[in-house]
Amino acid sequence: MTPKFVVSSFITLALLLWQPAVLGLTLTTPIPTFKEIHPLSAEQALLNAEKFTQQAYSESQGFSAQTYWHKLTFAESALEQENNFHLKLNYYVIEHLDFYLFHGDQLINHWKRGALDDWHTDTEYYDGIWIPLQLSSHQNTTLLIRKQGNSPLLTPFELLNAKDTLEKKQxxxxxxxxxxxxxxxxxxxxxxxxxxxxxxxxxxxxxxxxxxxxxxxxxxxxxxxxxxxxxxxxxxxxxxxxxxxxxxxxxxxxxxxxxxxxxxxxxxxxxxxxxxxxxxxxxxxxxxxxxxxxxxxxxxxxxxxxxxxxxxxxxxxxxxxxxxxxxxxxxxxxxxxxxxxxxxxxxxxxxxxxxxxxxxxxxxxxxxxxxxxxxxxxxxxxxxxxxALIDQPTGLPNRTYYFDQLPIHLANLNHSYNQPHNDPELALIIIDITNHRALSQAFGPAKADTAMVEIIEHIHQKTAEMNGLLSFPLPNKTLKKIIRISTQNILLISTTPALIKTQIQFIQHTLDYSTLVNNIHFRHQYKIGSALYPSQGANLDKLYQNALIAKNSVTYSSGNWLPFTDNLKNNHAHQLHLITQLTNDIQQEALYFDIQPQVDLLTRQIIGGEVLVRWNNDKLGQVSPAEFIPLAEQTGLIYKLTDLLLEKVFQWAHQHPHALLNKRLSINISALDLLQEDFAHRVSLLIQRHRLSPQTFTIEITETSVFQNNAIVHDNVKQLHQAGFKLAIDDFGVGYSSMQNLVALQTDELKIDQFFIMSLLEDAQSQILCRNMIDLSKALNIISVAEGIESEGILQLLQDWHCQVGQGYHLYRPMSPADYLALLNKKVPPLSTPTNRA
Structure with missing residues (x-):
């Protein structure tokens, strides 16, 4: 219905517009005009006939804050046939507009028709600006028009007789x-x-x-x-x-x-x-x-x-x-x-x-x-x-394409080779560009995504020239050789597995192409895994799983590429078993903790201890924290593990308050814990429930790369400090710790990693770095703690450098909470001779 109406409306408009432009007389020639310098009445303007000139008309049609008068004069000799006309104005935005009709020098009528004038009561039915001109048959008729406003003072007049006026008004x-x-x-x-x-x-x-x-x-x-x-x-x-x-x-x-x-x-x-x-x-x-x-x-x-x-x-x-x-x-x-x-x-x-x-x-x-x-x-x-099948930023096939469309494509491929029952030999190559997270933190997520798209498109351009790679047809009739399976993961399928090493070397060379981000040349880090079809995966799901296992097994020592093997599969199965057992034991609260005493290196008195989480599984035996903590962080179990550890430590401290008498306990948490919005609030409620003083606890944090510009982390740190906890950066000098985090965490302690401490006697560089970290702690007025003290010589060297606190096997080994209490109760003398060491 609407289109028909619109068409009929346009036809009506066309008919209206194709009417003669002028039904009567259009006043296109300059009209006598003058500019008002001082306010005048209509009678005064009529008397100043010499001021009206045609030269002023052009000036009166533009933008002007001046007041102008126009004059139309109708001689009596022109009135023999008809003396009723209408003046029509086609411009409606002149702010102030007055029309004065004179017969001779007598004012007959006055109309206000300005856009800002109140003239609604002058007409019963509004149909535009119409000025009726009843001309005198025995003397001249004059129409004076006074106009003033800030908009263009355009006055396109039409003069129409009675018949034309009726038509125009309709x-x-x-x-x-x-x-x-x-x-x-x-x-x-x-x-x-x-x-x-x-x-x-x-x-x-x-x-x-x-x-x-x-x-x-x-x-x-x-x-x-x-x-x-x-x-x-x-x-x-x-x-x-x-x-x-x-x-x-x-x-x-x-x-x-x-x-x-x-x-x-x-x-x-x-x-x-x-x-x-x-x-x-x-x-x-x-x-x-x-x-x-x-x-x-x-x-x-x-x-x-x-x-x-x-x-x-x-x-x-x-x-x-x-x-x-x-x-x-x-x-x-x-x-x-x-x-x-x-x-x-x-x-x-x-x-x-x-x-x-x-x-x-x-x-x-x-x-x-x-x-x-x-x-x-x-x-x-x-x-x-x-x-549903295409990754929008790159135009490449996506994850859905791999699992939904690729099996159909492979089936068609088999038939085209006349091998309906013998699958072709293929190799799935999966590439993980691992530095997306680092790019996001350095330049923001948008620029990181742009950098990912750029390197993926570059790989696609290069691999398009390679032979021996499977092409993937898309609904838009294009062919691609890469599938973007996730933000930073892409995969290719080699149709010549015997040449896979050469193909991957070509891909590695392409990946070494640097990306320009914020005028900085950034070289991508990556891992590559591969698996053979059908021998290492009879379907695409299994093939993808095995290629992932290979990719995730890549380490710095193994290079950037690992093909899938049975050994990798066994290691992966072992990790899955570890995760399963860890999940069960966290639910059963089967994990426990030891405490390693910490010593004031000046007085050699025990000033507290570091809580160390332990796991002894019925099937696996004693499992090293270095093995299960990273798995817990990867799978999200770390949050429950931290909650369990805090609950057990606070409960033990509540039961043995003398263990905290003039002593402190340091508790390790994961940096991921600080990314939880309510972490600090939950810790504060937990310590209040056990009626403990936060001032006797230090929270140690490792792997602090996630802290950069993170409001949640900063808010948690602020709340923990306000509650009374001390904060320490663990393993300072290695991994992702940085000077910036000393400020961001408002650090109370700096723990120098044992990597530097254990080699102090043999390595001059370690001595320089360690001593500078101790001096830095002094300058920032924070406590320096040395981990991994293994000999008296190292202990003496740290004392000479005025390191404040130390821990290590030369001092005390980690021990059960009961042994730690017993050690404190012995009231042992300060550590001065080897016989005093436990």
Missing amino acids: YQPIFWSVIISSLLILLTHNVFVFALLRQPGFLYYLALNIVILIALSAITGFNRWIFPESVSQWVIRQLFLVFGIGAWILFRFSVHFLKEIHIPAPQSIIRRYGDWIFVIFLISTQLLSVKTSALGFALIEVFMFIICTYWGVKAYAKGFLAVRFYLFSWFFLIVGSILNTLIFWKVLPINPITESIFPVACLLQLLSFSFAFADKAKQIETNRQQQ
């Missing part, structure tokens, strides 16, 4: 009715369309059309027909504010319409700061003159025309076919808007055709955007089907 409401009804019906239709499709930009679209309706009402004159007097006058005063809002809404609508194809790019300057152009313009409309605002809006129109056309063409080039109607709609709207602006600047005259350009452009825009959204919905559905 034409005007029809013209307005067609515009309003077309806008409203199209808008209503699109509301239902958008409610069903729920496309981005929906609200912007509705707001745009509301603004267009308001702007059209002022431009074409029907604002007094549909709006109250106060609303009409506000629109006139803020006309360029309304225009500016409409332009900004159109900008935001365009951004949302093209959002799916990343036009403009999220990081582009226009995407990030484009809104400010409109904000500045909107503010300027309240501070600057109307003429300046008009000039600024003209520049915005040019700006919008350039960028939106560029975006549309670019989107079409990327295959976004829905943009065809968007470009069509945009072209008509902006051209109509620009032509309408040219009327303001007197480049185009005002007549029934030119005043209809913008309304027709708006109607075409509405209709085209409706088609554009329908086209977009259709394309989105098509894209959605493709997106």
